[in-house]
Amino acid sequence: MSTGEAPRRRFPLPLDKLSPQPAAKAQPRELLRPQRHLQQAAQDAARQAAPSGLGMDSAGVRLRMVQRLQREGLKDERVVQALAAVPRHEFVDTALAIQAYEDTSLPIGHGQTISKPSVVGRMIELLMAGANARAQGQLGRVLEIGTGCGYQAAVLACLARQVLSIERLKPLHEKARANLEALRLGGRVRLIYGDGRLGHAGAGPFDAIIAAAGGEDLPEAWLAQLAPGGRLVAPMLAPGGRSQVLVVVDHLVEAGVSRLVRTLHEPVLFVPLKSGVL
Ligand code: SAH
Numbered sequence: 001m002s003t004g005e006a007p008r009r010r011f012p013l014p015l016d017k018l019s020p021q022p023a024a025k026a027q028p029r030e031l032l033r034p035q036r037h038l039q040q041a042a043q044d045a046a047r048q049a050a051p052s053g054l055g056m057d058s059a060g061v062r063l064r065m066v067q068r069l070q071r072e073g074l075k076d077e078r079v080v081q082a083l084a085a086v087p088r089h090e091f092v093d094t095a096l097a098i099q100a101y102e103d104t105s106l107p108i109g110h111g112q113t114i115s116k117p118s119v120v121g122r123m124i125e126l127l128m129a130g131a132n133a134r135a136q137g138q139l140g141r142v143l144e145i146g147t148g149c150g151y152q153a154a155v156l157a158c159l160a161r162q163v164l165s166i167e168r169l170k171p172l173h174e175k176a177r178a179n180l181e182a183l184r185l186g187g188r189v190r191l192i193y194g195d196g197r198l199g200h201a202g203a204g205p206f207d208a209i210i211a212a213a214g215g216e217d218l219p220e221a222w223l224a225q226l227a228p229g230g231r232l233v234a235p236m237l238a239p240g241g242r243s244q245v246l247v248v249v250d251h252l253v254e255a256g257v258s259r260l261v262r263t264l265h266e267p268v269l270f271v272p273l274k275s276g277v278l
Contacts, residue, residue: 065101082158091151108149130231132207140207145196150176163189166196199225215273235270
């Protein structure tokens with residue numbers, strides 16, 4: 001989480017602010033001043049090391065990130081807009097902000113990671129293709145397991161009526177709360193500290209369930225809390241038990257008969273789904 005920086009931006013950003021902004025005008029070269037104050041020199045060095053997109057034109061860097069994801073296969077325009085709107089660098093430590101718009105997972109402390117933007121995009125795109133999401137034109141009521149730093153919850157909040165996200169590690173639960181409040185998303189995302197394997201029956205059923213941690217199988221509670229027409233997307237141990245794959249479960253209702261249909265997708269690599277809280 002970044003601290004001690006310039007005040008954070010209001011969220012959500014108006015979409016017309018997402019176009020790349022013109023590069024700052026070149027400044028005339030500074031005359032050599034051997035006795036320049038050390039702190040000033042350090043600040044200048046830091047400014048030069050930062051990618052041009054961090055800071056005033058981070059919307060431009062995000063736009064380039066989503067354009068890359070689109071070239072690599074992300075199709076749903078609404079997901080593209082959501083990824084373009086959420087300032088990922090606000091969810092990682094200042095020292096890692098420089099890498100925030102690369103398609104990579106990054107450490108968020110406590111042995112956990114923020115997911116790769118391409119994987120966040122892919123999973124949410126799969127959710128958007130579920131029956132209820134197609135009927136409603138948005139995700140409806142979403143359950144996320146594994147809040148982490150809150151990045152994916154913020155992206156989901158752009159596309160859902162309501163997001164409930166559960167985290168089992170107290171410090172990360174609190175970090176996510178601070179991150180989301182700073183972006184004025186506190187009201188749209190309900191954060192729960194608890195064991196996400198149990199889901200949250202009191203707030204269910206959910207039109208969409210998404211897990212950011214993978215176990216050996218899908219917990220029964222998730223399947224029980226998936227609304228008719230709902231879709232679940234989660235990583236899970238692949239048959240054979242050596243790698244993880246993305247699993248999609250649809251709760252279909254045909255002629256008044258409910259059934260759960262499970263399909264396996266591409267290999268993925270997520271942190272383990274653990275039980276209990278810490
Ligand atoms: N969605 C997050 C990714 C976080 S990594 C983001 O955008 O940053 C996955 C998270 O799942 C970790 O924070 C881990 O603590 C959490 N997790 C693992 N098992 C869990 C469980 N049973 N209940 C809730 N959270 C869990």
